[in-house]
Each structure stands twice: as C-alpha cells, then as structure tokens.
Amino acid sequence: xxxxxxxxxxxxxxxxxxxxxxxxxxxxxxxxxxxxxxxxxxxxxxxxxxxxxxxxxxxxxxxxxxxxxxxxxxxxxxxxxxxxxxxxxxxxxxxxxxxxxxxxxxxxxxxxx
Amino acid sequence: xxxxxxxxxxxxxxxxxxxxxxxxxxxxxxxxxxxxxxxxxxxxxxxxxxxxxxxxxxxxxxxxxxxxxxxxxxxxxxxxxxxxxxxxxxxxxxxxxxxxxxxxxxxxxxxxxx
Numbered sequence: 001x002x003x004x005x006x007x008x009x010x011x012x013x014x015x016x017x018x019x020x021x022x023x024x025x026x027x028x029x030x031x032x033x034x035x036x037x038x039x040x041x042x043x044x045x046x047x048x049x050x051x052x053x054x055x056x057x058x059x060x061x062x063x064x065x066x067x068x069x070x071x072x073x074x075x076x077x078x079x080x081x082x083x084x085x086x087x088x089x090x091x092x093x094x095x096x097x098x099x100x101x102x103x104x105x106x107x108x109x110x111x112x113x
Numbered sequence: 114x115x116x117x118x119x120x121x122x123x124x125x126x127x128x129x130x131x132x133x134x135x136x137x138x139x140x141x142x143x144x145x146x147x148x149x150x151x152x153x154x155x156x157x158x159x160x161x162x163x164x165x166x167x168x169x170x171x172x173x174x175x176x177x178x179x180x181x182x183x184x185x186x187x188x189x190x191x192x193x194x195x196x197x198x199x200x201x202x203x204x205x206x207x208x209x210x211x212x213x214x215x216x217x218x219x220x221x222x223x224x225x226x227x
Contacts, residue, residue, distance in 0.1 A: 045218070
C-alpha cells in the first residue's frame with residue numbers, strides 16, 4: 001500500500017534550469033510533508049518541509065508547493081546545480097496518529113553541466 | 114553542526130546471530146527513531162522512542178527487535194536472531210519534538226546477514 005508515491009524514478013535537468021520533483025499521497029490524515037536528499041552511502045538529509053496549513057514554503061533555491069485538494073506536492077529547485085544530483089525522497093507524517101515518516105520510493109535527479 | 118552518528122558503518126553476521134546497532138542522536142533531541150531500507154526499496158519506519166519507552170512501532174518491529182537508551186547518549190537497536198531478510202541499511206534519526214518535526218538521519222549501518 002503506497003501512501004506516498006513518487007511516480008518518476010528519474011529526472012535529468014541541465015545546470016541552471018528548474019528541477020521539478022513530484023509526489024502524490026493518498027492518506028488525507030497526513031498533515032506535514034518533508035523532502036529529503038540522499039547521496040549514495042549516506043543517510044537522508046533534510047531539505048525542506050511544509051505544513052498542511054500552507055501551500056508554499058521557500059528556502060533559498062528550494063520551494064515546496066502543496067495542493068491539498070489534489071493530494072499533491074512538488075519540490076522546485078531553481079537554479080539546478082550539478083551538486084544537486086542525488087535521490088530525492090518525499091515523506092509525510094500524520095501527526096495525530098504518530099511520528100512515523102512515510103517515504104516515497106524516491107526520484108533520482110541528475111543535473112548535467 | 115551537530116549530527117547523528119552511527120556505528121558500525123557495516124556489520125556482517127551469520128543468520129541466527131544477535132546484532133546491536135548503535136546510534137548517538139543529536140544531543141538536545143528528545144525523540145529517536147530507527148528506519149531501514151532494503152536494497153532497491155523504500156525507507157521504512159521501524160520504531161520511535163521517547164522518554165525511555167517506545168512511542169510507536171511498525172509491523173516490521175516484531176519480538177526479534179528491541180531498542181534501548183542505555184545511557185545519556187547512545188540509542189541502540191538489537192536484533193535477537195537475524196534472518197537473511199534483515200539485510201538492509203538501518204538508519205537512526207532524532208528530532209527535537211514529535212509534532213511538525215524534522216527528523217535528522219545518521220549515515221546508516223549496512224547490515225549483511227549471511
């Protein structure tokens with residue numbers, strides 16, 4: 001049962017362009033969403049989060065958009081840099097139910113120079 | 114910058130043996146977690162721990178698993194009798210609180226069960 005879905009296993013973008021990573025969820029109890037970046041042989045690194053009471057959160061080059069009615073969120077990276085090449089995981093939590101982060105399968109972003 | 118640390122980075126064990134994976138969470142964090150990622154699969158939640166007790170656990174976290182905070186800094190995951198399917202990356206994480214929380218992850222321990 002995939003409560004958090006990242007339907008694109010990979011994305012290739014040129015340096016300087018925008019990267020858009022998408023995530024869909026099915027559980028309407030989710031009220032907090034996070035994006036993590038992961039390099040090989042390392043743990044997930046927290047990037048940015050958004051509460052369900054907001055529709056946008058921005059931090060430098062990273063912006064997360066949340067569309068609750070569509071149960072969809074996206075991470076925008078502008079401008080993309082080669083160092084952004086990694087696996088990006090979307091995660092969600094239903095705070096009323098507990099603390100477990102539910103992860104998507106991840107999208108591998110490749111940024112070419 | 115404070116970070117979560119984990120030891121060992123790689124553990125190889127024989128099926129049926131006990132293993133203990135160790136983690137040092139970020140010092141002012143109060144909530145501690147274990148996750149695992151089987152090769153090619155999603156990161157999966159195992160257990161969360163607060164105030165010296167388990168606050169939540171998943172179906173994966175059966176009687177073969179246990180967690181402990183033996184002192185003020187370490188947080189351990191014990192697998193009593195390892196199975197081949199326990200082979201995975203095990204990530205420890207910690208957070209300041211439990212609500213709208215960012216969980217910070219360690220680098221992981223790769224467990225290989227032969």
